[in-house]
Amino acid sequence: MAYTIAEKILLAHTDKQDIKLGEFIEARVDAALGNDITAPVAIEEFKKAGFKQVFDKTKIVLVPDHFAPAKDLRSANQCKALANFAKEQGIVNYFEVGRMGIEHALLPEKGLVLPGDLVIGADSHTCTYGALGCYSTGVGSTDLARSFVDGKVWLKVPGTIKFIFRGKLNKWVGGKDLILFTIGKIGVDGALYKVMEFSGPVIRKLGMDDRFTMSNMAIEAGGRAGIIEPDGITFDYVKRAHSQKVIAHSKRLRAMSHELRALKSDPDASYEKIYEWDVTALEPQVACPHLPSNVKPASELRDIRLDQVVIGSCTNGRLSDLRIAARILKGKKAAPGVKLIVFPATQKIYLQAVKEGLVEIFVKAGGVFSTPTCGPCLGGHMGILAEGETCIATTNRNFIGRMGSPKSFIYLSNPAVAAASAITGRITHPEEI
Numbered sequence: 001m002a003y004t005i006a007e008k009i010l011l012a013h014t015d016k017q018d019i020k021l022g023e024f025i026e027a028r029v030d031a032a033l034g035n036d037i038t039a040p041v042a043i044e045e046f047k048k049a050g051f052k053q054v055f056d057k058t059k060i061v062l063v064p065d066h067f068a069p070a071k072d073l074r075s076a077n078q079c080k081a082l083a084n085f086a087k088e089q090g091i092v093n094y095f096e097v098g099r100m101g102i103e104h105a106l107l108p109e110k111g112l113v114l115p116g117d118l119v120i121g122a123d124s125h126t127c128t129y130g131a132l133g134c135y136s137t138g139v140g141s142t143d144l145a146r147s148f149v150d151g152k153v154w155l156k157v158p159g160t161i162k163f164i165f166r167g168k169l170n171k172w173v174g175g176k177d178l179i180l181f182t183i184g185k186i187g188v189d190g191a192l193y194k195v196m197e198f199s200g201p202v203i204r205k206l207g208m209d210d211r212f213t214m215s216n217m218a219i220e221a222g223g224r225a226g227i228i229e230p231d232g233i234t235f236d237y238v239k240r241a242h243s244q245k246v247i248a249h250s251k252r253l254r255a256m257s258h259e260l261r262a263l264k265s266d267p268d269a270s271y272e273k274i275y276e277w278d279v280t281a282l283e284p285q286v287a288c289p290h291l292p293s294n295v296k297p298a299s300e301l302r303d304i305r306l307d308q309v310v311i312g313s314c315t316n317g318r319l320s321d322l323r324i325a326a327r328i329l330k331g332k333k334a335a336p337g338v339k340l341i342v343f344p345a346t347q348k349i350y351l352q353a354v355k356e357g358l359v360e361i362f363v364k365a366g367g368v369f370s371t372p373t374c375g376p377c378l379g380g381h382m383g384i385l386a387e388g389e390t391c392i393a394t395t396n397r398n399f400i401g402r403m404g405s406p407k408s409f410i411y412l413s414n415p416a417v418a419a420a421s422a423i424t425g426r427i428t429h430p431e432e433i
Contacts (some may be wrong), residue, residue, distance in 0.1 A: 002266040004160040005227055006195040009135040009263075013118040021270075023157045029059070030134075031112055032147040033121030035103055035374075036064035040081040041141035042122060046148045054089050055151040061093040061112060062086050063103040066374040071381040101346025101372040104128040104216060104314035108208075109346055111241035115230040116263050120144065120153050125314055125396065127218045131211035132238065133230030133263055135195075138219065158224045159272040160195040160265075165202035167280030172324075172430040175210030176316055176394070176414035178202070179217045180285040184295030185275070192222035194272060197265065202279060203228060208237045209320040216315045217396050220292040229264045284429060286392070287412035290400045298417050301427040308339040308391040309422040310403075312370070313377045316394035316415050317345030319352055325419035326358040328433055334366035335425030341383045343370035365422070379403045385410070392421050 001018055003011065011019050013027040034042055039062055046054075054060055062082045067075035086094035093112060100106065104125050107113050115133035119126065122144040129136035139153060147153050163182060178198075183190070196218045203211070211228050218226025228234075284298040311317075311325050322344060334340040342362050344350040350372070353359050359369065370376070376383030377395040385391055385404035391411070393403070398410035411427060420428040 002268040002270065004195065004197065004265040004269045004271070005133065005229055005263060006135055006160055006197070006225060007157065007269075009116055009118060010155065010157060012116065019157050021157055021159055025155055025157060026152050027118055027155055029120050029147055029151055029153055030114075030117040031059055031061055031107070031119045032144055032151070033061045033063070033103060033107065033119065033123065033126060034082070034141075034144050035066055035123055036068055036075065036078045036082055037066045038122030038141045038144065039085075040078050042145040042148065043081055043085045045142055045145040049145070051149050054091070054148045057090045058092045059151060060089075060091050060148060061107060062091055063095050063100055063106060064097065065100055065102050065372065066378065067380050068100065068373060069097050069371060071375070097371070099347065101348070102314045102317060102374055105212070105318060105345030105349070108132060108212065109241060109348060111238070114238060115234060120147060124219045125216055127223060127226050128212055128216040128314060130218065130225045130227040131208065131215040133228060133234055135225055135227065137224050156193070158193050158195050160197050161191050162197045162199060162271045162274045164200040164274065164276040165198070165279050166200050166276065167202060167278040169202060169279065170283060172284055172414070172416040173282055174414055175206055175213035177282060177285040178279065179214045180287050180292065180295050180412065181279065181282060183217065183221045183287070183293045184285070186221055188220060188291055188293045189222045191218065193224055194222070196221065196223040196226045198226065198228050200276075204231060207320065208233060209318040212318065213315055217292065220396060284414055284417045286417060286427060287398055289398055289409045289411065292396070292398060292412060298413065298427060298429045301411070304411065304427040305390060306338055306392055306421055306425055306427065307389040308341065308383065308385065309334070309418050310341045310376050310383055310391060310393035310395060311415055311418050312341075312343035312345065313393070313395040314345060314374070315396045317343060317349070317372075319349050321394065321415040322349070322353050322358050323356070325415040326361040328416060328419040328430055329365040329423065330361050332365055332423050332433070334422045338422055338425050339383070340365065340367035340422045341370060341376060342367050343376065343382065344372060346372055376403060392418050392427060394418050
């Protein structure tokens with residue numbers, strides 16, 4: 001029977017001989033993730049049900065990243081719940097402030113996710129890890145609690161939509177533009193409860209950071225997962241992430257070099273839809289208020305004045321994103337009245353940005369740095385918008401009230417557009433700088 005890559009991964013995590021579309025399956029997980037918003041609920045349910053010990057202290061990952069460092073007493077108690085549970089259970093992969101990062105950048109960086117894995121997380125952007133060729137998806141806190149017990153989860157086998165990108169990308173165009181373009185074409189419900197499989201010559205040339213960005217925003221089209229077939233670029237990234245775990249993981253990594261050849265969709269696999277686009281003429285894309293699907297080319301939005309620019313997040317807070325933004329900002333200043341906020345996705349990324357002089361470029365441009373946090377993206381802290389304020393951000397959502405006041409306005413873009421816009425104080429194509 002022919003399968004997509006998503007179906008192959010799901011099947012491999014069951015005791016079944018075959019699976020079919022729409023079937024409910026009980027699957028084993030390789031990693032179960034919770035953060036300071038969702039994990040406390042899971043912990044409470046775990047204890048309420050009378051369970052004493054998690055199934056595997058090495059396969060649970062706890063990351064306080066949404067309201068950390070704690071912004072108030074309530075968030076402090078949320079973070080404390082994670083810390084206490086991690087200590088009680090001996091959770092190996094608990095990342096306290098100073099060691100933490102934004103979860104969806106941290107897990108790949110730490111080598112906790114591998115091609116072919118099944119990963120669940122009580123956060124909708126868990127789909128990010130599909131860039132590594134695994135099946136990763138968001139679940140509810142009670143699903144997470146159940147996985148704490150026996151390492152399993154109930155899933156419905158979703159259909160897959162294939163997206164093929166051809167052509168050659170222009171300067172300043174990357175993964176963020178491809179996914180915004182895609183969501184603009186199919187809508188925020190265009191992949192509802194489907195797997196989005198990204199493929200084609202353009203995808204094969206993308207670096208891992210751009211791939212993570214695309215998979216991260218699959219959920220913004222309603223997707224359960226956003227998967228890219230693993231290749232040499234994937235394998236090189238995984239090997240680097242495991243550079244300090246070579247002894248423990250060498251056997252699995254050697255096996256993976258052979259498994260990668262098979263970890264792909266069968267030629268005759270069944271897809272619900274197939275989209276194919278030539279993106280040679282694509283220019284930087286911007287999602288306008290109040291939906292990620294309300295997409296327009298950056299050059300058509302020159303009259304939009306800005307109060308704030310945010311560069312970072314689990315979508316575009318990686319090192320290559322900071323390099324791109326710094327390249328544009330070097331020697332320049334943010335426009336008067338524009339707040340420029342930068343938050344690297346992990347401590348490692350921040351440290352490397354310091355070593356490369358990127359931090360100095362941002363600070364001299366008038367930018368301010370935040371510790372790794374989801375705060376600005378979800379309107380929690382570190383950059384909340386007031387009534388009437390307009391922001392362009394490299395984040396993933398621009399719903400009404402997402403970053404603060406329901407009467408504020410959020411535009412989404414790649415780091416190059418965000419940096420160029422900070423300089424002019426209005427939405428700007430990077431070529432104008």
